[in-house]
Amino acid sequence: MKRRHTRPAPLAGVLATLALLAACGAGDDRSDEDGGGGVSEVGVSEESVTVGAHFPLTGVAAPGYSEIPTGAQAYFDYVNAQGGVHGRQIEYLVKDDGYNPTNTNTVTSELVLQDEIFAMVGGLGTPTHSAVVDFLNEEGVPDLFVSSGSLQWGDDVEDKPYTFGWQPDYEIEGKIIGQYVAENLPDAKVGLFLQDDDFGEDAEKGVRQYLEDQVVGVERYTSGNTDVGPQIAGLQASGADLVLSFNTPSYTALSQLVSLKLGYDPQWFYSNVGSDPDLVGSLLSEFSEGAVEGSASSLDGVLTTEYIPGIDQAEDPWVQLWQKVWDEHGTEGELTNYRVYGMSHAYAFVQALQAAGEELTRDGLVEALEEVGQDLDGPQLAPFRFTADSHMGISGLRVVEIKDGGAADPLTPVLVSDIGDAPIEEDTSGQADDAPPEGGVPE
Amino acid sequence: MTRLRSWWSEVTLLRHLVLAAAGLLVVVAVLESAGDFRSLQLASMAYLGLAAGGLTILTGLNGQISLGHGALMAIGAYTTALLLPDRESSTPLALVVLAAVGATLAVGVAVGYAAARLHGPYLAGATLALAVAVPGVALFFKGRLGGEQGLRVVLPDIPEWVLDLAFFVTGQELTRSRYVAYVAWLTLVVTFVLLANLSRSRVGRRWRAVRDDAVAAELAGIHLGRARVSAFTVSAAAAGAAGAMMAITVRLAAPSGFTLNLSLTLLTAVVLGGLGSLTGAIIGAALLTFLPQVVTGWGTDAGLSDIRAAELAPLVYGLVMILVILLAPSGIVGTLRRLAVRRTRGGPEPAPPATDAADPAAPSSSDALTTTSKGTSP
Numbered sequence: 001m002k003r004r005h006t007r008p009a010p011l012a013g014v015l016a017t018l019a020l021l022a023a024c025g026a027g028d029d030r031s032d033e034d035g036g037g038g039v040s041e042v043g044v045s046e047e048s049v050t051v052g053a054h055f056p057l058t059g060v061a062a063p064g065y066s067e068i069p070t071g072a073q074a075y076f077d078y079v080n081a082q083g084g085v086h087g088r089q090i091e092y093l094v095k096d097d098g099y100n101p102t103n104t105n106t107v108t109s110e111l112v113l114q115d116e117i118f119a120m121v122g123g124l125g126t127p128t129h130s131a132v133v134d135f136l137n138e139e140g141v142p143d144l145f146v147s148s149g150s151l152q153w154g155d156d157v158e159d160k161p162y163t164f165g166w167q168p169d170y171e172i173e174g175k176i177i178g179q180y181v182a183e184n185l186p187d188a189k190v191g192l193f194l195q196d197d198d199f200g201e202d203a204e205k206g207v208r209q210y211l212e213d214q215v216v217g218v219e220r221y222t223s224g225n226t227d228v229g230p231q232i233a234g235l236q237a238s239g240a241d242l243v244l245s246f247n248t249p250s251y252t253a254l255s256q257l258v259s260l261k262l263g264y265d266p267q268w269f270y271s272n273v274g275s276d277p278d279l280v281g282s283l284l285s286e287f288s289e290g291a292v293e294g295s296a297s298s299l300d301g302v303l304t305t306e307y308i309p310g311i312d313q314a315e316d317p318w319v320q321l322w323q324k325v326w327d328e329h330g331t332e333g334e335l336t337n338y339r340v341y342g343m344s345h346a347y348a349f350v351q352a353l354q355a356a357g358e359e360l361t362r363d364g365l366v367e368a369l370e371e372v373g374q375d376l377d378g379p380q381l382a383p384f385r386f387t388a389d390s391h392m393g394i395s396g397l398r399v400v401e402i403k404d405g406g407a408a409d410p411l412t413p414v415l416v417s418d419i420g421d422a423p424i425e426e427d428t429s430g431q432a433d434d435a436p437p438e439g440g441v442p443e
Numbered sequence: 444m445t446r447l448r449s450w451w452s453e454v455t456l457l458r459h460l461v462l463a464a465a466g467l468l469v470v471v472a473v474l475e476s477a478g479d480f481r482s483l484q485l486a487s488m489a490y491l492g493l494a495a496g497g498l499t500i501l502t503g504l505n506g507q508i509s510l511g512h513g514a515l516m517a518i519g520a521y522t523t524a525l526l527l528p529d530r531e532s533s534t535p536l537a538l539v540v541l542a543a544v545g546a547t548l549a550v551g552v553a554v555g556y557a558a559a560r561l562h563g564p565y566l567a568g569a570t571l572a573l574a575v576a577v578p579g580v581a582l583f584f585k586g587r588l589g590g591e592q593g594l595r596v597v598l599p600d601i602p603e604w605v606l607d608l609a610f611f612v613t614g615q616e617l618t619r620s621r622y623v624a625y626v627a628w629l630t631l632v633v634t635f636v637l638l639a640n641l642s643r644s645r646v647g648r649r650w651r652a653v654r655d656d657a658v659a660a661e662l663a664g665i666h667l668g669r670a671r672v673s674a675f676t677v678s679a680a681a682a683g684a685a686g687a688m689m690a691i692t693v694r695l696a697a698p699s700g701f702t703l704n705l706s707l708t709l710l711t712a713v714v715l716g717g718l719g720s721l722t723g724a725i726i727g728a729a730l731l732t733f734l735p736q737v738v739t740g741w742g743t744d745a746g747l748s749d750i751r752a753a754e755l756a757p758l759v760y761g762l763v764m765i766l767v768i769l770l771a772p773s774g775i776v777g778t779l780r781r782l783a784v785r786r787t788r789g790g791p792e793p794a795p796p797a798t799d800a801a802d803p804a805a806p807s808s809s810d811a812l813t814t815t816s817k818g819t820s821p
Contacts (some may be wrong), residue, residue: 066750091692096739096753101593102700105693106487110736113480115622127592132697134595196582197591222582223591224699331748 006285027411030379034356035160041361044088044116049353049360052093052111054104054128059303060224061099064249064338065124066124068147069094070331071322072122072217075350076340077329079441085353086360089275093117101131108132112130112141116222119144119365122166122345126198126224137162144366145345145393149173151275151419154385154392164368164386165393166345168307170199170246172417173271173397174206175195177244177305179397180412189216191240191266193231193255196220196249203271209421210416213337221251224238228254228333229262236264247274252299254281257292268302272397275304276337277406296400296406307397308379310337312407317435318344318379344379351376351442379415392419396427455643463636470628475613476619482624483692484732489627490516490688491635492728495712496583496721497681500638501712503675503719504647507558511570512682513705518550519543519686521581524594532599536691540630544688549617551679552672559671574706578698593697596690598623600702604768627688635682635721640676650674664761717774726775734760757761 043050069092076090084090093115095107104125108441110116112135115217119137120136123129124147133152136143137160145166146153153165181188190211194200200220208215215389217238232255235243243266247257252274274280278295284294292298309316314323322343326335353360355368373386382396396416400408414427451458461801474482498512522543534542545628554573558566581588590596601622609617641647653670654662661667690696712731712790716723735756742752771778 056752058757069749094749096749100699101695101697102693105695106483109480109483109620111476113483127697127699130592131595131693131697134597135694196585 020233041118041407042116044360046087048089048091049085050091050093050115050117051119051349052095052117053121054097054107054111054123054274055097056099056124056128056130059092059098059100060250061125061248063283064276064336066100067333067336067338068122068124068342070333071326071336071339072346073342074325074329074331074339075322075343075346078325079346082439082441083328085350085439086358088353088360090350090353092121093438097125097128099128101128104131105135108135112136112139117141118360118362119349120344121145121349122147124148129153130198133160133163140362143364144365144369145348146343147341148199149202149393151392152198153201154246154390155419157389157391158393162362164369164391165441166348166421167272168382168394168397169392169419170202170271171206171419172395174203174246175209175306175401175417176206176397176399176415176424177271178207178210179415181242182214182246183266184411185242186216188242188267189213189238189240191217191235191238191243192219192376193235193243193245193247194218194220196222199273200246209386221247223248223251226250226254229258229272231255232258232262234260235266239264242269242401244269244271245274246271249274249276250283250287252280253294256280256284256298260292269363270299270304271300272305272307275299275302275402277402278336278379279338281406297404299402299406300404302322302402303411304399304400304402306341306408307394309381310408311335311340321436321440340379347378347442348376348380351378354442377431377434377436379436382416382427383429383431385418390418456640457673459636459639460815463632466632467629470625470632471613474624474628477621477624479618479620482618482620486620486624486627486688486692488725488728488732489624490685490692491709491712491731492725493631493688494625494685494709495716495724495728496631496635496638497685498709499679499680499713499716499721499724500650501674501678502713504642504654505650505671507671507675508563508567508710509558509570509675509678510567510703510706510710511573511577512556512678512702512709513701513707515547515551515554515682515809516680516686516689516705517577517581517698517701519683520596520690520696520701521588521686521692522546522595522683524589524596527595527596527691530595530599532800534599536599536626540684540687541786543690544683547683547686548676548680550560550602551676551683554679555675558675559668570706571703573596573783574701574703580721588712589697591698593695593700596696598691598692598694610655614667623692627692630684630688634684637647638677638681639721646673711764713774715764715774717776717778717780720774720776730763734763738813753779 033293053069055069056062056067076092080089083172094113095111096109097104109303119142122145126148128146129146130152133143141162143163145168149170151165151171152170153163164389181190192204192207192215194204217235217240221228228251245268252270256321277299279296281294281296284292284298288346309319311319313319322340323335325343326339351370352365355372356365369386370388373384376384380394381398382394385395395418396414398410398414399412400410403409413425414432416427417424474485477485494516498509501507501509521660523539526532526539526542556558557569561569601617606617649665649670650662652665653667657667693700708731712727713724715730716727738756738759739752742755
């Protein structure tokens with residue numbers, strides 16, 4: 001009873017205060033704008049430039065992916081040891097998001113608002129990064145070389161002016177795989193094994209442009225659910241003798257194990273993301289608790305794609321550079337394809353910094369990348385597609401067969417394309433044959 | 444002095460309002476000195492505290508265990524996300540929060556009805572099923588609920604009068620992060636006042652009676668089922684508000700944010716802070732929010748690699764949990780309160796501690812199970 005009588009009193013008090021405040025009209029004073037920039041950019045000083053990234057360092061996605069930032073760090077250390085870029089040392093902060101978008105949000109806020117990074121470089125994952133991409137663009141933080149092939153990083157520059165992709169998007173990968181199959185395996189009955197998010201969707205869009213009539217079955221799995229038995233059985237029942245798989249490494253291992261159990265033996269074609277022979281080999285023996293002896297040769301005979309040279313090509317000048325960098329500045333462990341991936345995008349970031357010039361600003365960096373992006377040399381086999389209208393990453397890849405204990409044997413030349421119905425063409429830029437500059441630091 | 448104390452303990456509503464006002468002052472003081480990132484951290488602390496507060500009422504006062512509060516938060520968060528799809532959405536924030544609470548309340552009633560028939564591990568099992576099932580629903584209705592990638596939440600522009608008011612009071616520009624933190628803490632304070640009042644009322648006494656001895660409570664004329672359902676519903680509503688706050692803080696509602704882990708985390712916050720105590724819920728939430736970052740910071744400072752430093756956080760978290768269970772089984776607040784009681788009893792003052800005296804239904808064993816709404820200082 002008492003409550004009902006006392007309640008309005010404080011409320012009335014609050015209202016009265018509000019009315020009083022409104023009457024004072026203090027709002028006029030609230031008009032100070034930012035100084036308009038110019039003096040110094042966030043995260044940049046005479047001596048250093050601070051960048052950051054989010055990666056899964058713990059949790060289910062950590063195997064493999066947690067090695068990417070160690071590679072990038074090693075390359076930044078290598079550049080710093082040679083004096084940095086325009087006299088600035090690159091400081092690289094890595095935060096663990098455990099591949100959980102909620103955490104990605106927290107750590108990205110920490111990087112941007114507390115650590116005051118100049119740019120995000122190589123943040124990993126489609127669901128994770130899409131949780132923060134709007135925030136980064138609102139804050140005007142350059143968001144370079146997202147470690148994911150989703151289309152959304154580059155296809156709408158107006159909406160996301162600060163975000164740039166890096167690896168070939170899943171749609172052109174799907175298109176190139178589709179065309180290869182249509183031309184070389186025209187009688188194959190094709191089954192699709194897809195991750196049930198942008199990854200699988202974009203890829204399916206690409207594949208179906210070329211293979212609409214050959215597809216006999218489509219199965220999807222939800223990332224996180226480790227039982228893929230029904231999906232593989234479904235593919236088997238559909239009679240598919242060629243399975244195109246767009247999945248992460250763990251699911252490559254799982255799909256191999258399940259099809260062993262079911263006695264299903266199609267030709268497998270894994271997209272680049274899920275086809276690292278070393279990682280899949282170790283996952284195979286881990287998941288089967290030793291029942292299957294996993295090694296780098298476990299994937300021999302499998303088809304896949306590649307867009308940067310991997311560690312199996314020891315005589316490639318880029319791989320030689322990465323090996324040298326890793327020997328000089330690496331932490332524990334061997335050079336792996338994931339570390340090569342990290343070094344490759346670190347290399348592209350150093351190029352971007354150089355192109356942006358001495359007076360480093362966030363907008364300047366974005367403009368520089370839009371201007372010179374298509375002409376950048378680098379380990380990628382095909383050029384970037386960066387212009388003022390597109391922030392899509394590497395434009396092409398080649399189809400390879402894994403054999404002889406994990407080595408990639410090229411089946412096609414480097415093929416380039418773009419999203420939508422752009423044709424697939426042989427690359428003429430000669431990007432695949434270039435070599436790093438003398439000192440290993442871009443000029 | 445004694446008289447003042449006993450007067451203070453009798454004017455429940457006034458006491459709660461005064462404490463809430465003091466809490467709000469502390470919130471303003473802290474947030475005005477905090478940067479953008481700290482503000483967001485404090486906002487996360489507020490939503491964890493809100494959900495933990497709801498759970499501590501359910502578990503501490505009514506003796507029901509819920510492993511499904513993360514799922515209830517998801518319902519609040521998804522409701523918020525559906526109502527705030529883009530910047531042009533015209534629903535005022537207050538209405539959005541109320542809608543989130545309403546939706547969760549409805550689910551709470553339904554689950555509460557089932558839960559009222561169950562006890563102990565069976566109830567835990569049933570709510571566990573909820574925690575596992577709800578993220579699956581979001582995956583199944585991919586078109587509407589965004590599947591694995593979830594739904595973005597776009598906070599509407601801050602109303603002009605709020606900006607003016609904030610500038611007038613604090614002399615500082617109100618940033619978005621600080622605005623979110625204010626909204627979250629305001630929601631927390633309002634909810635906690637309501638919860639504290641409720642737990643001191645006849646309803647709260649019934650809940651305790653049911654918890655302590657179901658048969659005795661029934662003999663005294665209390666409808667067991669009704670008491671249990673009402674406790675679950677109230678607790679769910681708090682979780683719904685927490686979900687709404689989480690959605691606007693994180694700007695995303697995705698299944699991966701509402702795994703079983705979240706439900707267990709909430710239970711951890713309650714146990715760490717002290718079962719049944721709203722202050723304990725806030726302390727637990729503070730530990731969960733700040734501990735991982737602080738520990739990772741130590742790791743990096745000690746020269747560990749990023750990966751090692753990241754792995755340190757779960758380790759220390761587990762150790763703290765084990766230590767609290769071993770050394771302070773009634774949680775941090777419970778232990779502090781017991782120490783205070785022991786000192787008072789040993790001293791010249793004959794009166795029993797005020798909180799117990801004010802609560803006729805307090806169990807004679809008098810653990811940490813009385814409830815007061817303390818301030819909200821982090």
